[in-house]
Amino acid sequence: xxxxxxxxxxxxxxxxxxxxxxxxxxxxxxxxxxxxxxxxxxxxxxxxxxxxxxxxxxxxxxxxxxxxxxxxxxxxxxxxxxxxxxxxxxxxxxxxxxxxxxxxxxxxxxxxxxxxxxxxxxxxxxxxxxxxxxxxxxxxxxxxxxxxxxxxxxxxxxxxxxxxxxxxxxxxxxxxxxxxxxxxxxxxxxxxxxxxxxxxxxxxxxxxxxxxxxxxxxxxxxxxxxxxxxxxxxxxxxxxxxxxxxxxxxxxxxxxxxxxxxxxxxxx
Amino acid sequence: xxxxxxxxxxxxxxxxxxxxxxxxxxxxxxxxxxxxxxxxxxxxxxxxxxxxxxxxxxxxxxxxxxxxxxxxxxxxxxxxxxxxxxxxxxxxxxxxxxxxxxxxxxxxxxxxxxxxxxxxxxxxxxxxxxxxxxxxxxxxxxxxxxxxxxxxxxxxxxxxxxxxxxxxxxxxxxxxxxxxxxxxxxxxxxxxxxxxxxxxxxxxxxxxxxxxxxxxxxxxxxxxxxxxxxxxxxxxxxxxxxxxxxxxxxxxxxxxxxxxxxxxxxxxxxxxxxxxxxxxxxxxxxxxxxxxxxxxxxxxxxxxxxxxxxxxxxxxxx
Numbered sequence: 001x002x003x004x005x006x007x008x009x010x011x012x013x014x015x016x017x018x019x020x021x022x023x024x025x026x027x028x029x030x031x032x033x034x035x036x037x038x039x040x041x042x043x044x045x046x047x048x049x050x051x052x053x054x055x056x057x058x059x060x061x062x063x064x065x066x067x068x069x070x071x072x073x074x075x076x077x078x079x080x081x082x083x084x085x086x087x088x089x090x091x092x093x094x095x096x097x098x099x100x101x102x103x104x105x106x107x108x109x110x111x112x113x114x115x116x117x118x119x120x121x122x123x124x125x126x127x128x129x130x131x132x133x134x135x136x137x138x139x140x141x142x143x144x145x146x147x148x149x150x151x152x153x154x155x156x157x158x159x160x161x162x163x164x165x166x167x168x169x170x171x172x173x174x175x176x177x178x179x180x181x182x183x184x185x186x187x188x189x190x191x192x193x194x195x196x197x198x199x200x201x202x203x204x205x206x207x208x209x210x211x212x213x214x215x216x217x218x219x220x221x222x223x224x225x226x227x228x229x230x231x232x233x234x235x236x237x238x239x240x241x242x243x244x245x246x247x248x249x250x251x252x253x254x255x256x257x258x259x260x261x262x263x264x265x266x267x268x
Numbered sequence: 269x270x271x272x273x274x275x276x277x278x279x280x281x282x283x284x285x286x287x288x289x290x291x292x293x294x295x296x297x298x299x300x301x302x303x304x305x306x307x308x309x310x311x312x313x314x315x316x317x318x319x320x321x322x323x324x325x326x327x328x329x330x331x332x333x334x335x336x337x338x339x340x341x342x343x344x345x346x347x348x349x350x351x352x353x354x355x356x357x358x359x360x361x362x363x364x365x366x367x368x369x370x371x372x373x374x375x376x377x378x379x380x381x382x383x384x385x386x387x388x389x390x391x392x393x394x395x396x397x398x399x400x401x402x403x404x405x406x407x408x409x410x411x412x413x414x415x416x417x418x419x420x421x422x423x424x425x426x427x428x429x430x431x432x433x434x435x436x437x438x439x440x441x442x443x444x445x446x447x448x449x450x451x452x453x454x455x456x457x458x459x460x461x462x463x464x465x466x467x468x469x470x471x472x473x474x475x476x477x478x479x480x481x482x483x484x485x486x487x488x489x490x491x492x493x494x495x496x497x498x499x500x501x502x503x504x505x506x507x508x509x510x511x512x513x514x515x516x517x518x519x520x521x522x523x524x525x526x527x528x529x530x531x532x533x534x535x536x537x538x539x540x541x542x543x544x545x546x547x548x549x550x551x552x553x554x555x556x557x558x559x560x561x562x563x564x565x566x567x568x569x570x571x572x573x574x575x576x577x578x579x580x581x582x583x584x585x586x
Contacts, residue, residue, distance in 0.1 A: 006373075007372075008372060008373065028378070029378050029379065032280050032377065032378055032379045033285070033379055035280070035281065036280065036281060036283075036284075036285050036288070036379055037285055043555075043556045043559070044555040044556045044558065044559030044560075045559070047556065047559040047560050047562075047563045048559050048562065048563055050563065051562070051563030051564070051566045051567050052566070054567050055566050055567050055569075055570035055571075058567065058570050058571045058574055059570055059574060061574070070374065071374075073374070074279045074374060077277075077278070077279050077282065080282065080437055080442060080443050080448060081282065081442050081443060083443060083444050083447040083448070084442070084443070084444065087444040087446075087447070116281055116282065116442060117281075119280075119281040120279050120280055120281030120282060120377075121281075122281075123279070123280035123281050123377060123378075123379070124279060124280065124374055124377070127280070127370075127374050127377065127378055128374055131371065131372055131374070136372065139371060149300065149303055151303050151307065151314070151315070152299070152303060152360070152363070152364070154315045154319075155314075155315055155318045155319045155322065155360060155364050156319070156322075156364045156367055156368060157319070158315055158316060158318075158319025158320065158323075159318075159319045159320070159322040159323045159326070159364045159365075159368060160323075160368065160372075161319070162319065162320050162323040163323045163326055163327070163368070165323070166320070166323045166324050166326070166327040167323075167326070167327045167330065169327060170327040170328065170330045170331060171330070173331065174330070174331065195333075195334075195465075196465060198333040198334060199333050199462065199465030199466055199468075199469060200465065200468070200469040200472070201333065201469065202331050202332060202333040202343075202465075202466050202469060203465060203466040203467065203468060203469015203470040203471075203472065203473065204469050204470070204472070204473040205331050205469075206328045206331050206343055206348065206466055206467075206469065206470040206473075207469065207470035207471065207472070207473030207474045207477070208473060208477075209324055209327060209328050209331070210321070210324055210328070210348070210352065210470065210474065211473075211474060211477055211478060211481070212324075213320045213321055213323070213324035214317070214320075214321070214481065216320055217313075217316045217317045217319075217320035217321065220316040220320060221312075221313055221316040221317070224316060229312065230312065231311055231312025231314075233315065266555055
């Protein structure tokens with residue numbers, strides 16, 4: 001089994017795919033920032049933001065279902081905000097009775113909880129759209145353009161290049177463990193050994209993985225040296241942003257600012 | 269996501285803008301310093317070693333072991349990275365891991381990436397370093413000390429990082445202090461044991477296969493004292509502040525209010541009732557309905573446009 005399925009990039013020829021990665025990165029982060037800036041409970045703006053994401057997803061052709069399904073993966077974290085329903089002071093809607101406990105459910109609490117959940121959900125969709133339509137080397141270029149240190153970009157780039165190699169390595173380790181019946185999770189089967197023993201086995205695998213990685217990095221370093229690497233990270237000069245890119249940036253930024261202003265007006 | 273070991277990657281939308289930006293600035297400064305430091309220590313080996321080890325930590329998070337009732341223990345990796353590579357390199361490794369998780373797998377948000385780097389790469393590493401050095405100083409540089417130090421470092425890095433997450437959620441007004449802090453601390457006290465056991469297993473393997481790699485006891489990394497101190501201060505601050513915040517949340521919530529975080533809650537009762545019962549309903553509901561219609565029109569327009577252009581291309585392309 002290979003782990004290439006991990007790569008979330010969905011090839012295509014849509015206008016979204018063709019947009020410069022720098023524009024996409026800046027506008028995606030801008031969109032998420034805008035979403036974060038909208039106050040609690042301004043539903044009309046949430047609806048508009050959601051419509052914006054969905055229309056870009058449709059334009060990109062990666063599939064609305066795909067994006068919505070992946071966006072649901074971030075949902076468990078919503079638990080962190082769930083208590084707000086009960087603890088935010090305000091108009092009481094009704095109360096749950098748990099045995100002898102009476103837990104009030106308040107309107108501002110419900111409003112706050114759903115606002116946070118919805119804003120988070122919309123933001124995740126924007127990030128998914130970015131990665132589904134942008135190849136990782138282009139994201140690296142965009143990171144360079146927004147002044148992420150060159151060295152860090154080089155490290156992250158190299159990490160990406162070996163991510164799949166090492167994930168495959170980890171899968172081989174897991175398969176070897178399964179074959180030797182130290183299997184972690186087959187329902188209904190007796191688990192081998194005590195928990196501490198199983199943890200030690202997993203730890204041994206992790207140690208093994210690190211050892212192989214350190215040795216691999218030695219080989220990579222030698223290979224880089226023999227191709228003339230001298231410690232300097234060199235990269236192609238960034239292509240100039242064209243007029244059309246600037247127009248996209250200004251237009252997108254303008255709409256986002258407009259939405260923030262509008263939300264403040266509605267909210268007041 | 270399937271590779272996420274702990275509930276520690278904060279998604280977008282859960283932290284206030286102010287908290288996100290402050291933590292971005294802190295993270296940028298510290299990671300920038302770490303880049304300089306590691307460049308001095310490792311020189312040109314830096315890029316391949318850091319890159320491959322970051323990939324290894326990422327892949328290592330797939331290794332799990334069954335605990336009970338379908339749950340399993342995982343690795344976060346800050347402690348093992350710190351023990352093997354020293355704090356500065358570990359900060360870079362964990363920063364790369366957290367960034368890729370956010371950029372590619374949406375495991376953690378983009379606006380809150382600074383906060384996630386702060387929690388996992390900076391707090392996690394500094395605390396692991398502090399705990400490991402402290403244990404080694406007591407036991408001396410022997411095998412038993414390294415293993416105990418590994419467990420303690422792993423447990424503390426998870427626990428303190430989770431307290432840091434909880435505090436940020438409280439400061440952002442996303443979670444009430446009296447529930448979030450004990451819940452995060454309790455869950456991660458258990459997760460930390462899993463992390464500790466795996467870390468010990470990995471160290472035991474490396475000690476018998478390549479003892480020279482677990483070199484920490486011998487050479488002390490430059491600037492180590494500073495990291496130790498920072499780790500200690502962060503640990504003390506969070507350990508002291510958390511119970512205070514969860515038993516007496518008023519102080520913290522007062523701070524949050526002063527900063528205007530909770531302002532967005534439209535809190536006071538007297539505003540809610542007129543808003544919702546008499547005049548508010550019409551304007552707010554109308555605005556939502558109007559936005560809904562507009563939004564639907566946009567989506568419909570785009571999908572019709574896309575469908576139309578596709579059909580055109582198909583008919584013209586044959």
